[in-house]
Amino acid sequence: MSAWSGPFLIACVLLGAAGVAKALDPITTVGALRGVGLRVPGGAVRVGGAVEAVIAITAALTGAPVLAALVGLSYLAFTGFVVVALTCDLPIGSCGCFGRVDTPPSLLHVVLDLGAVAADVDYFVEEVRRILYGQYGEKALYDGGLQVRSTLDTRLQNIAVRNLRMGL
Secondary structure (H helix, E strand, O other): OOOOHHHHHHHHHHHHHHHHHHHHOOHHHHHHHHHOOOOOOHHHHHHHHHHHHHHHHHHHHHOOHHHHHHHHHHHHHHHHHHHHHHHOOOOOOOOOOOOOOOOOOOHHHHHHHHHHHHHHHHHHHHHHHHHHHHHHHHHHHHHOOOOOOOOOOHHHHHHHHHHHHHHO
């Protein structure tokens, strides 16, 4: 089990809970999105919330690297939303995360979302390493000159981790 399994599972649980909340009651999320100029109908928010929940649950149960990347991508989207809301000083009473009106966007949201991204990406990298180790063995993995291409953009990941550390 990877050291990142715990933070990854926490990120999945939070994403799943937020997705279920949006699927059940999209009103707050619709309002938050309108606050940044996006007109999204409640039905679309419900579907998006259900998709979030399915991704989160499936990622937690399977640990698949692609799903871990999707969980991280979800948190990057949340981070972008909160940064827009904060930098434009928009009057948004809630981030819409859990369908509650008492969670206004804050710098803490940005830091926590970037932390979730870091955990998801590190989990993703560790899972890819485990798969390669299982297929090729230790010698080929570390000494064989393998070139590994994945969907991860390490440049963006390094920026996210640096910003997270500055925020802490």
